[in-house]
Amino acid sequence: MRIYRKEADEVQLIAFPDEHVQKGDYFVIEDPAQSRGLLVQAIDLQYANVPGVLEDILRDVMTDGELSGEDVDPLNISSQVDALKDTRLAVCKIRGTIAQDGSLSPSTSWLPSRTASKIRPYAVNRLIMNGGKMPVKLGHNDGEPISVDASGLDGGLNIITGRKGSGKSHLAKLLLLSIAGWGAPCIVLDVNGEYINLHKSKDGRQSSARLTVLGPRSGLNFSMAKLGLRTVAGVLSHALDLPATSSKVFTTIWKDLEARGDLTLPTVIQAVQSWSCHDSVREALTSRLQVLMESGLFDEANPLTEERILHTIEGGGVLVVNLKNQSQIVRRILVEIFLGELTKRRKRTCTCAILTGMILLRG
């Protein structure tokens, strides 16, 4: 194989017919001069755009019908012609850089030598950080146990992708229970309601996981004052598309009510009705605040406090927010609320445990 070109985070490799390449395969492009290798994964296979191939094919087509013949090719150059026709282009995504010691880093912005580099297949199980400080057992591959280091998942965005039925949910649940077992606080935004029985096994036995399931009108209530201006404004803007002009007016109203110690959703709605502002602003605010009211997420009398959430998830607890059968709007509002609250918490907290949390967005 040879490097053809690199564009952004993609590398195109020329693969000859005798070189086995499949979509999904990993390769490492080792540059001896730089003592490192670029780890790439084939995401697409195409025919190499060799000049004259179309003419060759058109000419070959002529022999499919009434035209037949014989090639006297003493040097067997036709085999080279066919090899060129079958040459493929593997479009690969750059996944990272493998250092000389075998460690993987996310660096993708360097160029390996086109002429001196060697390209070889890379076994995908080498990417799995077997063992580690906090091993999470995933199963077996070819008889060998496979585990990942839970501490390696920390601090970054981890995405599980795969086709339908390939085991994404199963893997996610396995990871969730494992890292909860390691004491990490976990929050799950469960779109399909498939995590609500996570603490029970197939045969009905309970696992040791501390699971709390809440949902709209089922223990999951918030108060405006407890959420704070930033979170509520974020919900109105990002989840409900409140225009910026109206958002400024809302901020003014909020501060006014907050100063008067009368900050609840009904009082906010009332204040908006009587506020001196443009009709369109009033309408924009009223309609969105009504959506919040009807969502069933706000109960000033019995709100879910931050302390209660923390108590639920501390030391390896799992809070499952059941979003099954909820509308898109409610889901978006809840995602925005949780992101806002977690952001607030991270800003306040000076030190973090190794595993600070796991949010699963399923769906």
Place this chain on the structure above:
Amino acid sequence: MQSLRGSTLNPRTVSLVDMGLDDGDSEEQLEIGASSIAMGLKRNPINPLRESVPIAACDASSVKIGETETGMIFAIRAVAVWRQPDRIAFTRWGPLLFHIPNSDGHQEKYRDDESRAFGGLSVKTLRVLTKLRNHVERWVQEELAMSVKDGVVLFDGSLTAGTPDNPSSRVQRILSTARNNNSIVIALSKSTQLTVGGKNILGFFDAERIPHIIDITSVVENEYPAYPIRFLGRVCVSKLSPDGFLFRTDIDRDADEQQALVALGRIAGTDVIFHGYPETLRIAHIFSTFTANEILAVQRFVASNHHVSLQARPNLRRSLFGPFGTSRYVA
């Protein structure tokens, strides 16, 4: 080519536009006197004859593969095509590779100002290449002349011979073999340098719509000495279909006018005529032509089998003149 081991090859670039050497259509320019045309040459209509006769055609082409330290590598290929009642068969020979050295110790034979005159090829290289290609093509023509009976054998080019690159004895032998098999040889040229008053002769007769043939042998011969150039065929201009182009058509001299008309009628009636050009000959040309992919494959073959390293030298013209630095004559 064994001596190339370990050397370097500067491969030619391949593109769909600038592709290759001529394949033997060249002929010398000949000005025919206008008075000859004024004499009024006879136009004979060609009537398509639906008689199924064997029609065979052949063609050869050559292409430069690259430059070595000591010369150039060329590839030659030849094709023979037979049209039969129920099918069309072909045999293709090649690519055959040749390394033509720059020097054979007889450089004083060639003028310095002629070097690199022909698309980057020296006169000597061009002559050697032409000789080789002609040799291969004539060999295939001999095979056809021997194998086709009671039919028509089509060549690409003309039946003009007599140069060292194209000895007349060989062409005569081919024509004789064909005659012995009761076949007639007809050569079609896709282009001609025959002119009248500076205007290409094909332009004088293009207006006529019906298939026809005009014998201009007497006119042409008057302009040439008897030797060394010999017109082994009768030089004609023909149009094989109403919508077709005119082509210079050389027909075996031994065939009389009537036989020639019958042969052309059989071609017009048996073969598919594509813009005035017989399909059998067209297929021969298509199959003998090298595509860019094939040139790359040959370069690859040379590099791997003869342990030659490919080192593309920068194209000086492109470096200096950018997109204006191409020559359509560069091989």
